[in-house]
Amino acid sequence: MELCDYQAAELARLLRKREISSREITESALLRIENKDKTLNAFLTVTPEFALKQADAADKKFKEGRDISPVTGIPVAIKDNLCTKGIRTTCASKILEHYIPPYDATVVKKILQKGAVLIGKTNMDEFAMGSSTENSAFGPTRNPRDIKRVPGGSSGGSACAVASGEAVLAIGSDTGGSIRQPASFCGVTGMKPTYGRVSRYGLVSYASSLDQIGPIGRSVEDCTMLMDVIAGYDKRDTTSINVPKPDFSGSLSSDINGLRIGLPKEYFVEGLDPLVKEKVIDAVNLLGSHGAEIIEISLPRTPFAVGAYYLIATAEASSNLARYDGVKYGLRAERDQSGLEEMYEYTRSEGFGKEVKRRIMLGCYVLSAGYYDAYYLKAQKARTLIKDDFDRAFQDVDCIITPTSPSTAFEIGEKSDDPIKMYLVDIYTVSLNLSGLPGMSVNCGTIDGLPVGLQIIGKPFDEETLFCAGHAYQQIAERK
């Protein structure tokens, strides 16, 4: 085991005792990238010089004993849809292949201010549209557990980097499951915070009302360290919410005595791999035998979620992606153009991939005159009903546990020709985005060597309970 394979919490302890240096950790991660990333393709941009410079700066802080935070000196990979000043940010799209942002996303700024080491920008489905990272314009990322398989998506590069030791921590974004599902497929921990908990300023928008940035780590504890850095109100994002920010890592407990866990019956039906079901139920029972109370609940509007999600997400995306027009930045088609119309047409035809085009067209249709009420408005109504389901359920339970995904990682190419099949992969995750609720995927074993994820869903702004339940599970499972 190399330094880059350690948990962030353990590295932080060793760094503080000055038994190791940030340079050593960073070099170990960079070496891992060098050895493995030709195969895995988790990174679109690696920033070795910048990383080592930051590592040295971190080591100086440890030497002088000042400005030390839990993430100081820890290599962090950032999904390539978060703007990094002076470092290209592509969203895995041809249209932004050479785009260098003039500013840092709020989350990136916070991470750098706390002295973490930005090691590179990770691969993803183009504009975060996908569930397998196959929709990257720069080639798919592979699952480190089985390179024939997908790492999940859209934050596949981030989950892969953490699972493979190419980074210790990573930042992902989650619009319909894009942190949780790849975390599940790669066997790591990934958390989507409550909508409004983390500033979206600088996150390239896919679907503004659903997008949320969150941490990926090797343990719940690692995720809390990153959450402490990125959470909080930001006046640059008026959809971020000004509520007190807990000390997630400091208050992390594993006391689940009397914790009421809901199991929604609608999530354990046909379409769920029976082996995945078994693993999840085993995990729930384990929590039950350690003091938690397991309650069966119902979320009857669950069947509407995927439909509502794809209507709302594509509608917002069709508008959010209108700015890529070849005028101001990014790609402009070089083919001969007769005028403005053709400049738009050629630029967007060449710049966007198939799935992005599909979603833009769907979204335009959803919002168009005469269809708005039937699709967009109806989807918003369904969204309200789905949220009501959760509100009602949370009167009786403290958190809800479901599988993160109906299956383990599938093979590359297996679903890429069938968008509907691919969309159904998100069946357990999209409801949370529609409801704005926090959710976390924690590994709960493997099937044929492939990780299975357990999804824990919490009340709005109650990430602490999620962390507690997840942490308890990891502690118990480790002892077992």
Add this chain to the structure above:
Amino acid sequence: MDFDVIICFEIHAELSTKTKLFCRCPVSYDAAPNENICPVCTGHPGTLPVLNRKAVECCIRAGLALNCNINSRSIFARKNYFYPDLPKGYQISQYECPLCEDGYLEIPGDDGKPYIVGIKRIHLEEDAGKLVHSAVTFEASEYSLVDYNRAGVPLIEIVADHTKNPIRSLQEARSYLGKVRQILQHIGVSDCVIEQGQFRCDVNISLRQVKSPDFNERVEIKNMASFKSIIEALKYEIKRQSEIIESGGEISQETRLFDEVKMVTVPMRSKEDAPDYRYFPDPDLVELDIDRDFVRKIKDDMPELPGIRLNRFIKDFGISEEDAHLIIGKRDLSDYFESCVPYCTDLKKLGSWITNELIKVLNENSISIKKFPVAPKDFARLITLISCNNITEKIGRLVFKDMFETGGTPDSIIEEKGLKPIQETDILEKMVEEIMKENPGVVSRLKDGKKESVNFLIGKIMKRTRGRADAKKVSALILKKV
């Protein structure tokens, strides 16, 4: 055939806030191209809008001044379309739940009675940038550049109601536009400088044969750069549409452009080609809860509306109605007038001097009253000096010119230039004697009862004293001698 006309304006006024609607970039009109821009107003990936509170205040203030209801819940929506001056590929505007709805404005009607024009809504939105073509015309241009200084500048759109008390004539159209502009200027919401594009409008017009029940389809006209063009475009359109109807043709719903050179409207697009803007609530901005106290505070801080101020000027200050209208026409001029009032005893004269001499100087030097260098106190003193016959109007004009050029006070200029009036009786008496001796013919005619001859003699004395003699005194002295 005679026709009834319905005219319905959509007025865009640029707000005079210090910063843009969704970022902190300054709003200014003399910046170099793309000087006032940032990642937000140029639509960089990942940027988000943050609403300017002042702009909301301005919109509500306009709403209150135009008698609107202020909605307690308001939503920003995206209007989606592609154009290079629109950085995000959509304009943040309002669709459902605008800030202000259901207002009205009283204007003088054609029948001489006041007419209440219905206002449907006032909403807040961002402006687009500007294209700069490489040649004079778009067609002749090899390339076009984009200046995003204006992108994100706050606008309010005031939409008149075409069903509730619409405008019925060109005269009413003129009054409406003039009054809206005057109100926006007075309440400090917009400078409304037409040449700088701060006050633009589109107009809908439809006709109906008198006594027929229904109006024909309405036609929208865009691209008018001045009040004059608006009226010309409407005139042209009334003629065009009535000719079509008279010859038995049908008006089709369409959008037309006004050609400033040929003074005609030309087709831009038909109803079928009307773009689908795919409006939907902007998910990057939260719904606005408009606090009643917030509205009350705006109401309490509302500057005096021009109509009320006009009456006050006439009633309280006794200036002529004509002068009052001229002064009220410009907010800054009204403010200048009012700052003179405490220092001045003859307000009527003050009014006429402002509308004549002051405006003349402003026009001759093409400066605005904001840049006018004479302090109200000094201007008022000049009027008082004239009013008390300390100096004549003619000398007053000379002194005023000097005040404008040198920035001196009237008293110091009079002193320096030796323009002090000659009032000493012995000096004047001596002069009168001399003049009478030099003009015996005139004196004898005067003795014969030709009273107007006295003016000739006064004129002579004035000439000799370069206007400094007290004319009344001189006149009395001459008559006494005779």
